[in-house]
Amino acid sequence: MNCKNIKQKILIRAVLESFNHFPVKENRKTAFYFALDREEKIPSLSVDFEKNQAFDFGTGRSYDVISIVQQINKCSVSDALKYLAQFAGISENASSKTPTTKGENHRITKVQEVWHPALADYLKSRKVFEQKELVREIHYEIGGKQGFGIGFENQSGGFEIRSTYSKICLGKKDITLIQLSTKSSEIVIFEGFFDYLTYRNLEKNKTPTCDYLILNSTSMLFRAEEILKNYNKICLFLDNDDNGKSSKMKIQNHCKYKTVEDCSLIYHDFKDLNEWWCSDKR
Template structure:
């Protein structure tokens, strides 16, 4: 899905998928409570003829892409990834006639998959303080636009790979979440796989019991897991400390019981991996042990 196609979808349908319903509407316009913040009086208006929104309380407006960029605090690419995974009724005919959109990185060829062993990748993992968690990762060598590349690969549930190195952050194949199941009744949810790897590094230190794990690989994928969360008695959230993370936590808390926002652990940092890199609680524990 491209920007033109996404902007052609009724914004009312987009808001409905996100859980926002109009407080009042006419043939030409619809009014909503501010989707970006809490308010008591509706200040968000949609012009149905133009499919254009305007937020009176902030004096801003735009099209669907502008709205989702702000709502998810995401890039245009991430917005389109999210849109591609939704079931918009007003886009079904276009979607079925354009099957080429199946892959996010279409013009690629995976050349080799092996254990992580390249010195540059091992050094990168060391910089992120997760060098001892390579059992969850693979080294992916691939070709794109007639050039060869390699990176750390983290597999998702659709067989695609999140690829990371010092200079690249892409997805090869279909974008999806990654699920690690243990047949338990609890689940921990992470925004990205470096946060998951960071947690595995400190799981014992935090005295946490084993659990199921869901890695979104982008906060825009949160709608793909909404139904599956009903199966869990306990849900722990480890999202980023930003507006998109706040909205994701609020969305899950509103629809589920026994939800714990675990960001207090790293409240002074951008995310869990940032906390591990800069605070490094494992080193603090070792230092205390040496002082005894």
């Protein structure tokens, strides 16, 4: 595809999600995101899904999918096009003719238990195949292209989709709250659902005595603030990166009179809990 086609065909939402950027406020046609190049408390990046463009009210700069990649990766147009090539080939030979759910930019065609060999192998590569009943196999269509992946549902009915080839969210971005115990005073927080699956693997056959909160992105932390008021102890299994550390500080400041335990020390030499779990060095 040439630059003009890329700007029109590759969804700006998918590109932003690939960099872990998700809407803070959203309606059917537009959404507000936090800025690409700075930290802020009030989102200033307006994204028009119909025009497939973004505008930063803080700097007055407009973006398309190519310039977004350039801004975040600090790269040339040529390198940005190489990065965007992954979105032009998202197909994985999924097939289904009966739609079950429709969205503005996507269509979910099938939701079922995980059985496809490629997805089973993917779960095995992340060493969480034993927890496959906690996720679903999702077949979908985006821009006329079909794909499938491991799906993890959030509070708004959207699905986090992961596979060897894709990392996207279908539907509205949100947190996932899992309450397995009765009136638990303890909650365990994860940044992504593979860390949650890893933790359940570590628990093995133990009966859960706490609740679980998966942020599905640190940008969704604001949705958890009211929930955390209901717990006396908060255990954090966040990533060992700037976003994870920043989220830890925000939670600690928000919950000053509660017990907040940073469990990232367990995997301090690794990016996250799952990477540690998959390593031979643990």
